[in-house]
Amino acid sequence: MVIGDILCELEVMVYNLSLNNLISFTSRNSYINTASKSDADVKTSIFYVNDLHSRLANMDGIKAKADEFKLKNPDADKFLLSGGDMKVGLGEKIGDLVLKFMNLIGIDLSAIGNHEFDAGTIKLQEQIDKMNEHARRNNLSPFKFVVTNLDIDEKNPLAKSIKDKKLVKSCIITRNGHNYGFVGATPISLKESARLNPGMDGIQVKNLYKTTEEIEKEVSLLEKQNINKIILLSHLGYKNDKYIANKVSGIDVIVGGHTHNVLKGIDPGKNLFLTPEKEPVILLEAGKDGEQVGTLDIIFDSDGIIKEANNKIIDNETPVKDLKVQKLKDEILGKSEALGFLEKPYNPIKKYRCENPMASLFADAMRNKAGAQIALMVNDNALVNNGLKAGEITTRDIQNLSPFKNKIYKTNLSGKELQEILSWAVGKGKSSSAIQVSGIKYTITNTRDVKNLILESNDNSKIPIDPDKQYSIVYDEHLLYKANYNKAFNIIEILNTKNKEEQNWDKGDALVEYIKSFNNKPFEIKPKNRITIEPHFTSFTGSKDAIKNWLKERNQLLVS
Known part of the structure; x- marks a missing residue:
């Protein structure tokens, strides 16, 4: 825990004592500021969503919830924010x-x-330009990105968005004669998250303290223009958002993201804080993947201080098909195409440290298309959390499962290098995630190591991987990204120094082709027993001190 986090936690405890005297709860979702003025109230309603992660299946539901929001509270100033x-x-x-x-x-x-930068700034700028043109042709008002803690060189492609005022440090929006100020923040770890991607030259992200100073500066500029209702759009993550809430006066609401928290209702010390001037600030975050959205209804007093608030998280569970969303998908992605039939529904195994049947299916498809002996891939959020209904499977289903469109590489690795990669993945402490495979089986030991690497075969013969032999491998770039992010330089060297060949397809393309090859024969998604995990704790006899020492040595194992 960094010093800033410690200070933040201490300050929250102190502020909560003041909050108890300031607010009166009317329900789990609401509060009333008993110290606030009662004249010239301003009603404000906010619809918020974060971390959609290109999840196509949830777009229709989000559109339905946004449409419902627009019809409610006709006398309120309304904003839809991300x-x-x-x-x-x-x-x-x-x-x-x-x-x-x-x-x-x-x-x-x-x-x-950070994910807005996945394809680099050149592609991001191109997409912003296309979005603006689409808005113009369809008589829509294009949204802006707000970011206060990002310095962009004039030679970077995103300089165009700054010039066009589509990427701003702060802005003012007027609703029904009431002025609102907005500031924004991108993750302070942006460069580390985007290190594999092109076009990041000429971009500098400020650390937490410089970010705080920049936000304070922009808030001050807004206040000098008589703006007393200010909202921060933040992708800093929950702890950093709490720090900002307690450090910066003038902010009323923080629409957060990055850490995928579901912040329900109004809870002092969790999503309700006091600024240094002892004014309330509410922190919002609505999970991930469009599984939830949120609405916040506020009443500001004449000084722009929150007087009443009601925060609701809304589950996006109702299966709906919105004609406008469907038309947009068809125009951009093409018409959905039937591929095959799933015999039984697949319910996701929402864990990263074991075999994932959905990932195994993708790995099979990659190995088949590449003509490789072995396929390696890292679990991602889409594969861990998404299921499939029984029945017809379409290209749209596969697009929803594979939004990242990562590059695929084919190379040769020795058995020793293969074991080093697999062992590294399960030995990363809390962030460990078993590498998903096709063409081999292996065992994860109770001391976070890998053993018993065996080639898969149709006749169930157990052919061990030879440490000195070369094997053809196909892998998803996400593996290289994870190694970069965790500074696993030995793994990076193995993957980068080989004569790897980039393929002209991604894992989604491979799966579409693979399912088509079944020729409409129903298939199942089920475990293939490729990853065996030994129990964390084996039988142990000995003195109490011996047991304590044994447990101490395996502390990392205990917290997993």
Whole structure:
């Protein structure tokens, strides 16, 4: 825990004592500021969403919830806001779709997250240009990105968005004669998150303390223009948002993201804080993947201080098909095409440290298309959390499962190098995630190591991997990204120094082709027993001191 986090936690405890005297709860979702003025009240309603991650299947429901929001509270000033990471990956068409979707539902402003940069700034700028043209042709009002802690050189492609005022440090929006100020923040770890991607030269992200100073500066500029209702759109993550809430006066609401928290209702010390001037600030975050959205209804007093507030998280569970969303998907991605039939429904195994049947299916498809002996891939959020209904499977289902469109590489690795990669993945402490495979089986030991690497075979013969033999491998770039992010330089060297060949397809393309090869024969998604995990704790006899020492040595194992 860094010093800033410690200070933040201490300050929250102190502020909570004041909050208890300041607010009166009317329900789990609401509060009333008993110290606030009662004249010239201003009603404000905010619809918020964050971390959609290009999840196509949830777009229709989000549109339905946004439409419902627009019809409610006709006397309130309304805003539709995003906490960032609405798009992910290298897919140009999916990126285009997400930004145009945000225009379609009426998003006013958005934070800019790390995943917005997945394809680099050149592609991001191109997508912003396409989004603006789409808005112009369809008589829509294009949204802006708001980011206060990002310095962009004039030679970087995103300098065009700054010039066009589509990427701003702060802005003012007027609703019904009432002025609102907005500031924004991108993750302070942006460069580390985007290190594999092109076009990041000429971009500098400020650390937490410089970010705080920049936000204070922009808030001060807004206040000098008599703006007393200010909203921060942040992709800093929950702890950093709490720090900002307690450190910066003048902010009333923080629409957050990045950490995928579901912040329900109004809870002092969790999503309700006091600024240094002892004014309330509410922190919002609505999970991930469009599984939830949120609405916040506020009453400001004449000084712009929150007087009443009601925060609701709304589950996006109702299966709906919105004609405008469907039309947009068809225009950009093409018509959905039937591929095959799933015999039984697949319910996701929402864990990263075991075999994932959905990932195994993708790995099989990659190995088949590449003509490789072995396929390696890392679990991602889409594969861990998404299921499939029984029945017809379409290209749209596969696009929803593989939004990242990562590059695929084929290379040769020795058995020793293969074991080193697999062992590294399960030995990363809390962030460990078993590498998903096709063509081999292996065992994860109770001391976070890998053993018993065996080639898969149709006759169930157990052919061990030879440490000195070369094997043809196909792998998803996400593996290289994870190694970069965790500074696993030995793994990076293994993957980068080989004569790797980039393929002209991604894992989604491979799966589409693979399912088609079944020729409409129903198939199942089920475990293939490729990853065996030994029990964490084996039988142990000995003295109490011996047991304590044994447990101490395996502390990392205990917290997993």
